[in-house]
Amino acid sequence: MSGSTENADATGSLQGVRVVELGQLIAGPFCGQLLGDMGAEVAKVEPPESGDPMRAWGQGDKPTWWRVIARNKYSVAADLKTAEGQDLVRRLIAEADILIENFRPGTLEKWSLDPRDLMEMNPRLIVVRVSGYGQWGPYAARAGFGGIAEAMGGWRKIVGEPDRPPARMGVSIGDTLAATYGCMGALAALHERATSGKGQIVDVALYESVLQVMEGLIPEWAIAGHKRERTGSTLPGIAPSNVYSCSDGEFLIGAxxxxxxxxxxxxxxxxxxxxxxxxxxxxxxxxxxxxxxxxxxxxxxxxxxxxxxxxxxxxxxPAGRILDAEDMLSDPHFAAREAIVMVDDAELGPVPMQGAFPKLSRTPSKIRRNAPRDVGQDTAEICRRWLGD
Structure with a gap:
């Protein structure tokens, strides 16, 4: 795909679904990105002036991470710490199908945006709440980041070389896993709402999202007495499946x-x-x-x-090269499937980024709109179309 996406079509599997995104950084916004890619109209609420901190994340003089995670979204400026900002957001939520937030439990309630009150106002509302430890339990009030969840969920314990401290993955996997489960929960709730007519709360804990992908970690210990440890590039007992040396590099074989x-x-x-x-x-x-x-x-x-x-x-x-970004941009399979697409950016020019997945045959996910350049640039448009202001 190339060319401007500002006036792209409004099709997609979730066409007509309205989402209010109150989250920031990764876990909440990545959930919004997934729903936006599927065709939902996402109103991203940002603090006036400063905006989402993600705007400044990434490498180089002009970070590009924002262009990915904020695509297919509209920027609405509102200060949630003020009555005026809370009132605007409450009015938007009254017209929404899904609300996404990833603040510490109790924060929405402190801002007079208690989900129970919001769902009384809008009984069809689906509220996706992403937090470190979930909305209840002895750890619920603790501050939680993706990396901490990776440690608690078992991921960090088994990643790295056995003679070194636990390593981290090169991406924020705890956050993106939680966001993906949040999206999955929202879609399940939308399906159920078609029958019941009622919304519900999707409670996503970062540590549980990590735990969910830990395969046989728990029963292996409980039943077999085997505790997984760091094993470098190998998975104990699964062989051959490793990275092997060539005369000019490394190559992965899974046999x-x-x-x-x-x-x-x-x-x-x-x-x-x-x-x-x-x-x-x-x-x-x-x-x-x-x-x-x-x-x-x-x-x-x-x-x-x-x-x-x-x-x-x-x-x-089954085998393959170990690719980096430069390799991917020249790979014919990536090109054939549009796994990487080019998006024209007013400031940066053509920006390559990952496409929208998975691929649906009739109602494809796609990048229909560039990430908002300015904080609050779409406030008036969203208020006019959603609220009639």
Whole structure:
């Protein structure tokens, strides 16, 4: 996609759905981004003058993160600490389908925006509340950030090398997971509302969002007495599935399923490895993971990344290059599927960014509107269309 999006079409799966976004930084706004990409009309409420702190996040003299997380949104300026700002937001919420907020529990109530009162005013309202620990429980009042949730939810404990402190992922995964679950909950509530006619509260805790993707972490300990620890680039017992060395770089191979491992052995010219008792089964390969990785790594060193990629594709072995942003911008598959799109920005010119996913066949998600450049630039328009002011 290229060209200006300011006057793009208003189609999408959520066309006609109105969202008020009160959140800031990542967890709330990413939920709003997802809903906006699907076609919802998102009125993002920002503090006058300062705006969302996310406007200043990112690298370079003119940070671009805002262009992604605020796309498909309208900026409405309102000071939620004042009666005037609260009144404006309350009037917008009366016309909305979904409210998103990611403040510490009790903050909305302090601002005279108690969700119970808002839902009495607008019984069809769906309120997505994202917080560190959820709206109730002994930790509910604590300040919570995504990184803290990653630690509490088990993620940080198992990421990194075993002889080093826990590492972090290079993105704010705790926040974006919570935002994604918030979006999922909002969509489920919209579906249920079609029958009941009633809204509800979607209570999203950052730490629970992380916990949800921790696979067998809890039952493995409770039932098998196995406590996951940091294991670097490997997942214990899952082999071969690792990053291997080439003559000019690194390459990822995932051949841990029996038939796939057999195909890898054929590609290596060592078909007998697939019937070797040390490697014949999933369990056996897990027990001999280190020696199997060493054996494969010695073989991959003979090839360039391009040569190994061709060989793996020829034998149907899941494998791939480890890409960075520069690689992605020149990759033909990204281009063919419009995984990265170009958006014309009035200040920066063409800005490449990730497209809208997942892809729907009839009502595709897309970038229909640029991120608002100025704080409050759309206040008058939203008030006119939503409120008739």
């Amino acid at each position: 841990n399923q029996d038939s796939v491992f057999a195909r890898l052995c054929e590609a290596m010219g060592q078909a007998d490895l697939a019937t070797d008792e040390r490697y014949r089964t999933h369990t056996a390969r897990g027990k001999h993971q280190a020696e199997l990785d060493a054996l494969i790594n010695a073989w991959t060193r003979r090839f360039t990344v391009a040569e190994l990629e061709t060989l793996m594709n020829e034998h149907g072995v």
